[in-house]
Amino acid sequence: MSRAPRAAALAATLTLALGGCVAPVSSSFGAAPGCSIGDDGKAANGVLLMAQAVPTASRVPCVQGLPLGWHFAGLEARNGEARFWLDSDRDGARAIEVRLSADCRTDGATEIPSDRDGMRRLERVTEVTPQYRGSRFYLFTGGCLTLVFTLSGDNRGEPLALASQGIGVLRRGQLDDQVRAETGGRLGLDPPGADGDPP
Secondary structure, three states: OOHHHHHHHHHHHHHHHHOOOOOOOOOEEOOOOEOOEOOOOEOOHHHHHHHHHOOOOOEEEEEOOOOOOEEEEEEEEEOOEEEEEEEEOOOEEEEEEEEEEOOOOOOOOEEEOOOOOOOEEEEEEEEOOOOEEEEEEEEEOOEEEEEEEEEOOOOOHHHHHHHHHOEEEEEHHHHHHHHHHHOOOOOOOOOOOOOOOOO
């Protein structure tokens, strides 16, 4: 079974185990990939789908809380890549796209001090007017987290900073522990023999 269907099957299993309060599982996922949902504080199924899509990634992005005016717009996960979008009342649809991949092209980007432990940060601005466009890259073991931004509002730096703070990161080991706990140890995040890094 390829990784994407396996991810969907895992999410479906977890959906049943959790009582089924999420959207139907598909390659286009409707529920926000929350870092922590419900009283038990477990990650949403969308986060598990992203982890399954990029099995080398030691960290996986999630939504930990968005500032006023920002909204989750959608998630897609397929073999080798996962992404979700954030809409803004001021900056429009898909103002920020959050991508997870095994690697990324950072040519033309400048490395700057990172605001995330254990992750290198690079930035590349491709346009400053009439829109503020570019990419922010976070590099880590086995993966790359990219924030692609297209901002149209008057104050551009502030909304990017605020929205970026709403994007959290979970370690793969945390997600594996969650899957094992939810399935009584019958399933792990990665199947035996997967190429992913140890948690």
